[in-house]
Amino acid sequence: MNQGDRIFHPGHGIGIVESILKKSFSGEDKTKFVKLYFERDDLTWLVRANDLPSNIRFPMSAQEAKKIIKHVKSWQGKLSEQWKTRSTANQAAIDKGDPYGYAEMVKGLSVMQEENPLSMTDRRHLNLGIKFLCEELSSALGKTQERVQQLIEEASRSKPTAA
Template identity: 25%
Template sequence: MFKIGDKVVYPMHGAGVIESIEEKEVLGEKRSYYIMKLPIGEMKVMIPMDSIDNIGIRQIIDEDGYQKVMSILKDDCTSMSTNWNRRYRSNMEKIKSGNIYEVAEVVKNLALREQEKGLSTGERKMLENARQILLSELVLAKDSPAEDVEGMLEEFFA
């Protein structure tokens, strides 16, 4: 169980801070929800408390995790399928996993591919989504403004 003030990651949405715990009636059923505020875009997400294990909610990374993400971003591109469809499915699975290291790998690989060959519209949208997920967790992990973390990410791919 998480508590108010905890920094957590919601796979496919990114990281945020649990602002409150509320009971709401949705579709005629009363349930308790974590209300999570994302640091980017000022969006709030309702997470059903009774299904957090299925969703894959987890604590944000610590300093060691942050350093590991940085080393992933600095490393060379990992192998990706040349087949667009396979590459897209593989990257989508990595993003859905909620694993920050896999998301960092997707961001790095797609950003490098974009520089070399360009990306399709679907992959460009995937890169932007993965970037936002990565950015939201790094902002909370380092307790830094989004602009600073975004600038640091830009330096990796300049």
């Protein structure tokens, strides 16, 4: 990780490595710190380089973003009918920050929403999944978040293709 690198964190979205520095605190020898900035939350975060969360990663490429949209369209899985199991799995996907997990959650909840109204928790998970996908995909594809949301919604409504 270098100064100027763009990064992704599932809770804060796209960020940038503002600086890498060495500091001493409480008599501790100089320790390497990374200063991160996340525009969505207007958050600056100074964290020890050794303590960077494992779910921070580099943002996806345009090619990967196109694969995610295709994955939304073609995914034929089904979310659990049990609300507690579904909620736990959806929250785990959000916490992990895996865009394929977001894609499957968004597709599954969108299909469920076509059949019945979603619970408050399901609606929250759907909205978060769309928000996180839109932020990262729009950055990768150079499109507005509104346009990317349209692409995701179109892919979510489409009937799965035969394998």
